[in-house]
Amino acid sequence: MIEETETIDEFLARRSVDVEEAVRKAAAAEIMPRFRRLAEHEIDQKSGPHDLVTDADRLAERHLTDTLAALLPGSVVVGEEAVHADPAVYDAIRGDRPVWIVDPVDGTRQFVHGDPGFCTLVALAVRGVVVASWTYAPVPDRLARAVRGRGAFLDGERLHAGAPEPGRDLRVATSHPDYTTDAQKRGLLGLRSDGVAPRPCGSAGLEYLAVARGELDATAFSWEAAWDHAAGLLLVEEAGGAHLTRDGVPFRVTGGNTLPFTAARDAATARRVVDLLSR
Structure with a gap:
């Protein structure tokens, strides 16, 4: 376990920037060209009218699946659209191999309606523990990342949630x-x-x-x-x-x-x- 953890730590120290680049490239290639330009045939329903999927979701996930798996040999990818196609894919989260957990367009409803309030989410988990994550909002071009034990950052600036201000709702x-x-x-x-x-x-x-x-x-x-x-x-x-x-x-x-x-x-x-x- 220590050896595996060290390997993941070394990977994150060496390749975290490459993960950020992969997320940005997927958004630039597959998501932003379709933002506010979606044709009717590029939008589908999954479980109902509130559960939408678009070509941007599918193609960005495919892009990330190929790139992330290549960055970390031996890893697997669990993406929202892959699980929709085959629910058994989800079982990998409970397995022993490093797992990339991917939501290509989080906020698809907003994306479909031309609202900029959507993002791309990538997390890396090992045996059920999330060790790193990336949150990318393409419209404002802002990227947050976190590594377990090393803090959370937004565009390089450290994040501190703090306590809520007393006396207000x-x-x-x-x-x-x-x-x-x-x-x-x-x-x-x-x-x-x-x-x-x-x-x-x-x-x-x-x-x-x-x-x-x-x-x-x-x-x-x-x-x-x-x-x-x-x-x-x-x-x-x-x-x-x-x-x-x-x-x-x-x-x-x-x-x-x-x-x-x-x-x-x-x-x-x-x-x-x-x-x-x-x-």
Whole structure:
């Protein structure tokens, strides 16, 4: 295990910039040329009208799959669209090989509507532990990265989430009602309390970045697809924040979490939100 960890550490020290370049190139080649230029035949539904996929999603994921697997021989890629085509692909997250967890366009709904609030998410996990992540917002051309134990950065500037300012309502981004079960809706109702200002979330990756920057106090999400959460949860952790599920333990990218769960600017806020979700 130590030998494997050292190998991954050496890889990250040597090739992290190459991962950043791969993410930027995928966005430049496959996503941005289609932004606000999507034809009707380039947009499809997956599970319903709120679950969209575009040619940009598919082609950017293919681009990243080829590039990332070549950067780290022996690794595998778990991408949102590959899992949609074959759910068994997801099992690799629980395996022994290094895994790239990829969401090519996080915020596809926003992308389809011409809203710049979308991003590309890449995380690297080893045996269920996320060790590095990259969050790229192509429209403003901003890239956040985090390496476990080495901090979180946005365009080279270190991120510190800090504690929420006392005396004001907690700003919490929550799951969209269309993606929640009745039981999860009941849990989220706890956020309708004095001292809390909930709002529907946008791109999960950008919400996590807002928490890491101290612009948002917490999230409260009701789904556990690793591609939506892996990159952002590490970013929040390395900025000094915390994440907890309803049973009081950190979120696991391998699954089996008690939902909803939260990521917050600090541990005290995470506990407060979980208490509200458990009412």
